[in-house]
Amino acid sequence: MAKKGQRRQDHLARQAQNEGYxxxxxxxxxxxxxxxxxxxxxxRTLDLGAAPGSWTQYALGHGATVVAVDLQELxxxxxxxxxxxxxxxxxxxxxxxxxxxxxxxxxAAPATSGNKxxxxxxxxxxxxxxxxxxxxxxxxGGGMVTKLFQGGGEQQLRQAAQAVFTSAxxxxxxxxxxxxxETYLVGIGYRGEE
Numbered sequence: 017m018a019k020k021g022q023r024r025q026d027h028l029a030r031q032a033q034n035e036g037y038x039x040x041x042x043x044x045x046x047x048x049x050x051x052x053x054x055x056x057x058x059x060r061t062l063d064l065g066a067a068p069g070s071w072t073q074y075a076l077g078h079g080a081t082v083v084a085v086d087l088q089e090l091x092x093x094x095x096x097x098x099x100x101x102x103x104x105x106x107x108x109x110x111x112x113x114x115x116x117x118x119x120x121x122x123x124a125a126p127a128t129s130g131n132k133x134x135x136x137x138x139x140x141x142x143x144x145x146x147x148x149x150x151x152x153x154x155x156x157g158g159g160m161v162t163k164l165f166q167g168g169g170e171q172q173l174r175q176a177a178q179a180v181f182t183s184a185x186x187x188x189x190x191x192x193x194x195x196x197x198e199t200y201l202v203g204i205g206y207r208g209e210e
Contacts, residue, residue, distance in 0.1 A: 026193075041123055042070035044200070045161075047189035052202055054119055054159050055080055062117040062153055064102045064146060065124020065163075066090060075121070083114050103145040112152040120154055122146050122162040125198070132197070136167025143173050143201060150180065151208060160203040170199065177203045 049055050057079035063072045066084035069092045075082050082095040085107070090097040096114065100107040102124075124146075126138030146162045154160065160181070164170055170186055177184035182205025192198055 041191070042074050043191035044123070044189040045071045045074050045121070047191060048161055048187065048200060048202065049074075049078070051187065052159070052161075052204060054161065059118045060116070061119045061121060062111065062115065063095075064120065064122040065142075066092075066095075066097075069095075071121055071123055075119075080119070083111065083117070085111060102149070103142070108149060108152065111149070115153050116155045117153050118155055118158045120146065120150065120158070120160045120162075122160075125163055125165070132165075132167055136165040136169065136197075139163070139165035139167075139198075140169040140173060144176075147173070147176055147180075150206065154206045156206055156208060158206040160201075160206070162201050163198055164201050166197045166199050170201070173201055177201055180207055181205055182207060 055075055055078040059080040061075045061080040061082045063075065063082055063084045065086055066072050067086040067088045067090055069090055072082050072084040072092050072095050076094045083098060084090055084092055084095045085098045085100065085102050087101055089099045098110060102111060124142050126135060126142060128135045143162050143164050150160065164173060174184050174186055181203035184203045186199050187202055188199040
């Protein structure tokens, strides 16, 4: 039995390990990519909240160039790895200087408290930070995927994304654990701020 605070490794975690990926979350991005055709050769990608690195690995494997940003230090061969908080002004400047990007990915999640109201609020704040950075980061026609905890604010965030993308939708890949309340906000065809 798994110790408290640990999850028993499921078949996707074992599969990811066998395929050389750092985490099972790679299969979430794979499903998103299949559905929305996000990655193609040469896509300049910004991966926010990149640790442990499976999304960056997947993007690199599909010909993307990647700037991977996380609070914890990363060492991912082939990617430009930046350590820091993407919501802070100095880091936003660094990220902007390395851009622009065709695709912004964020599998970032807040440190969870166990209180769903607090955790969803923190998750929504991260998504708002991603949306706020898009004018500086994302090229016209670009795309975005960001994790979002479901808890009431997801429709307002989808509407905010609809204001700047040709299409914006919520999508929950099958690889999301059944007990999880996460989904993904996907924006396609960035128009910029209106």
